[in-house]
Amino acid sequence: AVVAGPGGVEAASPDDAERAGVLAAAGAALLDAATPVRPGSPAVERVVVETETATVIVVRDGARSIVVTTVPEPTVGLVVYDLRSALRRIAGAEG
Secondary structure, eight states: OEEEETTEEEEESSOOHHHHHHHHHHHHHHHHHHGGGSTTSSOOOEEEEEOSSOEEEEEEETTEEEEEEESSSOOHHHHHHHHHHHHHHHHHHHO
């Protein structure tokens, strides 16, 4: 999991800066690629990509996003709920 903000990676698990940067960049690229799907609408806040071996989930809340990789076929709704909750807690801790 990686939490990324305007200044780059804010937190990551495991603590591998190179891997965290790659995951954060992939999450940003997925959100950017999804943006044209809903032109004129609110910003895309969630992207889910499933493969045979893993799932990548990106959730954005304002300028901050969280990117995770999971096992194949997770309970996406539950994962997204947990990620949104984590982003709200981070934002609340700042205020």
